[in-house]
Amino acid sequence: MTLYDYSPLPERPALHWPDGKRVAFYVGLNIETFLPDQPSTSIWPMDIKPDPLNHGWRDYGARVGVWRTMDILDKHGLRASVLLNSQVAEDNPQIIKAGTERNWAWLAHGRTNTTLHTGYELDEERRVLTDITETIETATGQRPKGWMGPALTETHNTPQLLSELGYGYVLDWTNDDQPYRLNVPGMLSVPYTVELNDLGVFLRGLTGPDFLQMVKDQYDVLRDESADSGRVMALALHPFVIGQPFRAKYLDLALEYVASQSDVWLTTSDEIATHYAAV
Incomplete structure (x- = not known):
């Protein structure tokens, strides 16, 4: 059995969002932790220990970038859909506290x-997923409903095991x-993006104005296409990337544009999944 069936978009029943909104928009905020002296996302991969350049670049997100990003989300009335490494609960509990105060959705x-x-x-996977789930639930007071693997990774058993855990x-x-x-009872796929993703955008050499235009264009096209059936727009962010001052300026402008639209549903991935499952 394949995980999902082919379903061409024009052949589907119309999808309607609450209050007649046309585009469901959410911010997928990657709040992550990285083990020192091990290869991870890097600017210039180097096989050295310690690796101050790359680890420091990543660690900027937890120390500075996430707080700047948080202020921008607050300014525009957006709750984050947080893609949370469970070890953040141990390494950066202040971030968890700030997010729970804002009623963020925790994945x-x-x-x-x-x-x-x-x-x-x-x-082994069942044990690992149970530990991750219970750690997040204990730290946030919220049992996660959604999953995204590190670098979007799963095994063939992951969706079924997640279903058993209540995802x-x-x-x-x-x-x-x-x-x-x-094709796993009770499980959905909710749109995410590797295209409108700060890590991919900026590491390809694009600029803040490029990012702003991409967000505007993405929204405009999805809105135009959604006259008869709603669409989802995900914006994927990493605090150590978008949280840099010269980029955060353009995140502010991008969210100002999206939040000003009359036909947008500013929401979370949890709420999108719940609404879709109900209709």
Whole structure:
């Protein structure tokens, strides 16, 4: 059995968001932790220990970038959908506290972003996922409903094991502008993005004005296409990337544009999944 069936967009029933809104918009905020002296997302990969250049670049997100990003989200009335490494609860509890005060949605995002979610035997994966889930629930007071693996990784067993743990959706399959049902009872795929993703955008050499125009263009096209059936627009952010001052300026402008639209539903991935499952 395949994980999901092919469903061409023009053949689907119309999807309607609450209050007649046309585009469901959410911010997928990657709040991650990285193990020192191990290879991870890097500017210039180097096999050295310690690695101040790359680890310091990543660590800027937890120390500075997330707080700047948080202020911008607050300014525009946006709750984050947080893709949370469970180890953040141990390493950066102040971030968890600030997010719970803002009623952020908390999704599981593996234990750390140094380790991909691959290569597990069934029982080992069940134990790992249970530990991740319970750690996040204890720290946030909210049992996660959604999953995105570190670097969008899963095993063939992950969706079924997540379903058994009470999850309702995954973000790993970035192949649609609408949610859809997986061939695992009770499980959905909710749109995420590797295209409108600060890590990919800026590490390809694009600039803040490029990012701003991409956000505007993405919204405009999805709005125009959604006259008869709603769409999802995800914006993927990493505090150590978008939280740099010269980029944060353009995030502010981008969110100002989206939040000003009369036909946008400013929401979370949890609320998108819940609405879709109900209709």
